Amino acid sequence: EAGVAQSPRYKIIEKRQSVAFWCNPISGHATLYWYQQILGQGPKLLIQFQNNGVVDDSQLPKDRFSAERLKGVDSTLKIQPAKLEDSAVYLCASSLGSTGTEAFFGQGTRLTVV
């Protein structure tokens, strides 16, 4: 079974530029998550989709971050404009259901904002 795919693996941008990350979840997984992991900290949920609907985006900085899930499958996360404090690893994960089941993670995209 193919895992969660993310791209790119690494990205370096200047502050105030924009950037986009892409995620392809495991086939058939209804729930998709985007997490932000700052160095030395645990992952923090940015947004959670159930199929193509948003069920939790309470910690997403909506003035600069946006995300969509196309046709309930692939997802993109965008940052515009980026700030220095956005430097982190952005993790995408998916799970079969919305309760109790484990999530499977991609390898992440390491973003450096200079």
Added chain:
Amino acid sequence: GDSVTQMEGPVTLSEEAFLTINCTYTATGYPSLFWYVQYPGEGLQLLLKATKADDKGSNKGFEATYRKETTSFHLEKGSVQVSDSAVYFCALRTNSGYSTLTFGKGTMLLVSP
């Protein structure tokens, strides 16, 4: 809201030593509990899980028991190896609604030969 508290690291051990990483949680209802491991430069991998009280999750020599009375899910291994060096995350997910997977801050384990 839901939260997970882990012991701070790094935990430094010699090979073949006994490992315990403490994890306690606060949650509404009865969550499922997980341990994830992150090796250097890699994403998170599920290590083990438990879905109800008194369940024991186990994998690769690691074990953790879901203790409802103490709201804990401590990770243990009888004899660690150098290859176990990684960051370990405790996490929970409630079993109602569109539940979020909530993580602790992680505990780094360093095992020396």
